[in-house]
Amino acid sequence: MKELVLGIDIGGTNTDFGLVDSDGKIMARGHLDTRQYPAAGSFVAALTEAVAKLLQKDKSFQLRGVGAGVPNANPFTGIVEDPPNLPWEGRVALREMLAEQLKVPAEISNDANAAAMGELLYGAGGSQNFVVITLGTGIGAGIVADGVLLQGRDGLAGEIGHMIAIPDGRLCNCGRKGCFERYASATGLKETMHELLSRPGARSLLSGSDPRNLSSKRIFEAAESGDPLANEAFDYTARIIGKVLADVAAILSPEKFFFLGGLANAGERLLKPAKSYFENALLFIHQNKIAFEISSLKDREAAILGSAALLWHKLRN
């Protein structure tokens, strides 16, 4: 028999899932359009049906458990509460629903924590003290300390995106001002670029672009082409990443920061200057001791592997 865990990455638009073996190999994959299922019940029913089909592909497949990464998931209660960008309303007992329908143990967690578990089990190069940072629409972080996921009193640890990077800075969705994710996410980079383009006399390859069409990918390409303003936008983002992560390092003393998500695709263009600002901002006891790395898990796979890792980790311990 081939023992497998279902890893599910539930996003506002797409839900990707896969059957993952204990070595982190995805044996079969599937997909749902999240928006087709306005209620969690119909979503779980459709998922269960799709998974049953996947399992029929190979008679040796044996489902041992299910792990789901989803925004606002509380790993202790198993409940997802008012998830942003998802159509589900109120409190959804997702862990219980998954376990009942799929008839195996289930775990849920937010996506950044799932990514950190994926890194711990299938990446990380043996590191036991690291932080996985997802630079996407927002910023999430999963913290592993001494080989254990740091969850805090309620599973809500790791909200690095809501550290204050710039006092009285940009207004955040959380209602406060100056949050890290307003600057260092893909959204933040776009806003920085928009501000730079709005300066009188600004000249850039991106001048005249409709702000709605600005993407971190286009800004990256402009920077690669030598556009000074696009480079300035990356430099500004890098400086803020360096500064905030120096504070995070003072608290956690990690070995590594792993980066994941849309903006992490900018690679060295972002991480090289960010690392340089980080070293400059760092307390001397940490200097030249903490690595910045792109996650070894591929973006789309990372979420599936990480979600499966939530359960594999439990099965092993």
Add this chain to the structure above:
Amino acid sequence: MKELVLGIDIGGTNTDFGLVDSDGKIMARGHLDTRQYPAAGSFVAALTEAVAKLLQKDKSFQLRGVGAGVPNANPFTGIVEDPPNLPWEGRVALREMLAEQLKVPAEISNDANAAAMGELLYGAGGSQNFVVITLGTGIGAGIVADGVLLQGRDGLAGEIGHMIAIPDGRLCNCGRKGCFERYASATGLKETMHELLSRPGARSLLSGSDPRNLSSKRIFEAAESGDPLANEAFDYTARIIGKVLADVAAILSPEKFFFLGGLANAGERLLKPAKSYFENALLFIHQNKIAFEISSLKDREAAILGSAALLWHKLRN
């Protein structure tokens, strides 16, 4: 037999030690003048002699281990490296020296981590997720996450005192600018008071004081007497504590912050406004969920109990 652990609090001026039972009761105490022993070898020899005398007081006393809280202690290597304010030079293998001389297992850690272990074993009211913050000459922090001391890759986690509170602010001993401990320690409060007194036309009960004679205790007394500038100094300190700890809470999601050390003696005068600024600065998911408390362990006892707790914790697990 009464099983005891020796807890040692090694400071630049005073070394206090005590024999602690597994319930956290100090059965006997002793003291050394740290400055009399410029070499670690002579210090440990004097300590061993003093402890032998303590043990002779009661025939039922049985030494099971020793724990020491000391600045710059690495709990993994057992080495103390260039401890600030101590006369010892270079790398001192303190854990090994203690274990050899006292012939029992030894543990060492920095003082804030020792305080956190003391809080976990003998205080904390059952909390498994908290941060102990020592507001003394500097600021230290010991973090307990899910019932385990968070140490990071090298035992140097918890340097909350070196988070940047004010960009380009006051110069810190660490060589950087704006560190939290330059504002929210006893030293920081004195500097704030000194700045306020230096303002043109400043009127205060403390006007004309020699800056060297300003103490956090005198500033506290002036504030209690209704002195507006002394109150302003506390308010400014409280605002910075609230702001920085809101960032710490975003990362760790703790249940409680415990305060210890000289400035914590100001009690509600400091903690009440600090808590109010903290709540205002906090991400909404954490609001009204995280307590500020004065440590239940008495200042001088906390260090001894905490150091003993390093070893008691190990003996129990």
